[in-house]
Amino acid sequence: MVFEVEMVGGFNPFEWDALKCPMCGGNKFGSLSHSAIYCDSCNARFEVRYTGGDPGCVIDCFVKEKGTSIYAPSYRCVDCDMRFGSMDEEPKCPCGVDHTVERREGVSTPIQLPDDHPERFCLVLKIGDYCSRWMPTNETGPLEYLDHPTQDEWDEYSRVEFGFDD
Numbered sequence: 297m298v299f300e301v302e303m304v305g306g307f308n309p310f311e312w313d314a315l316k317c318p319m320c321g322g323n324k325f326g327s328l329s330h331s332a333i334y335c336d337s338c339n340a341r342f343e344v345r346y347t348g349g350d351p352g353c354v355i356d357c358f359v360k361e362k363g364t365s366i367y368a369p370s371y372r373c374v375d376c377d378m379r380f381g382s383m384d385e386e387p388k389c390p391c392g393v394d395h396t397v398e399r400r401e402g403v404s405t406p407i408q409l410p411d412d413h414p415e416r417f418c419l420v421l422k423i424g425d426y427c428s429r430w431m432p433t434n435e436t437g438p439l440e441y442l443d444h445p446t447q448d449e450w451d452e453y454s455r456v457e458f459g460f461d462d
Contacts, residue, residue: 304344305353307457309421314449318357318417318430318442319366320383337404338383339367352422357430360415367404371397381405417442421450424460 309315310325310333317323322337333342341358359366368381375395380387381404389395414432421427427450430442454460 304346305351305421305423307353307423309344309353309355310342312445312453312457314445314453315355315419316444318419318432319359320368321444337367337369339365347420347422350422351424352420355419355421357417357419358415359417360409360413365406366409368407370400370403370405372400373397379405381407383407419445423458424454426450 313323315323317325317335317338317340319340320335320338322335324336325333325342326336327333333344334340335342335357341361341364343356343358345354345356347354358364368383370379370381371387372379373389373391373395374397375393376389376391378389378391379400380390382388387397389397416433417430418433419428419430427445427447428441429445429447432440432442451460
């Protein structure tokens with residue numbers, strides 16, 4: 297039996313330091329025997345596909361598939377001992393009072409995403425051209441791009457990795 301790993305678009309986008317998960321902002325990714333790619337922090341699942349003719353790739357991030365659990369860093373409220381998960385950069389105690397919270401290192405909590413949360417995100421990386429930034433695919437609201445990764449980060453990566461100049 298022969299097993300071959302093909303780099304869609306000619307490169308591995310998960311080796312790019314500026315590539316961050318659209319759910320949690322993490323930049324560490326794992327793979328289960330090359331069968332699936334997931335975010336090491338929140339468990340979002342990724343797939344890479346061709347762009348449809350242009351050099352590069354499209355990355356899809358699935359967060360609301362059946363059987364997918366999204367995890368958030370776990371926190372403990374120092375004042376009331378409540379434990380909770382949060383994707384916020386500055387989490388607040390859910391009791392509504394301005395308490396002090398601390399991160400529980402190495403512990404994560406499964407979270408329930410709101411009904412109107414996008415089911416997936418999409419990122420287009422065209423070699424020598426553009427980086428679309430993460431686009432939530434949400435039919436219930438306007439299409440808004442996340443602010444990462446940036447075009448400047450992609451241009452720098454393309455210059456170093458592929459030899460393209462601005």
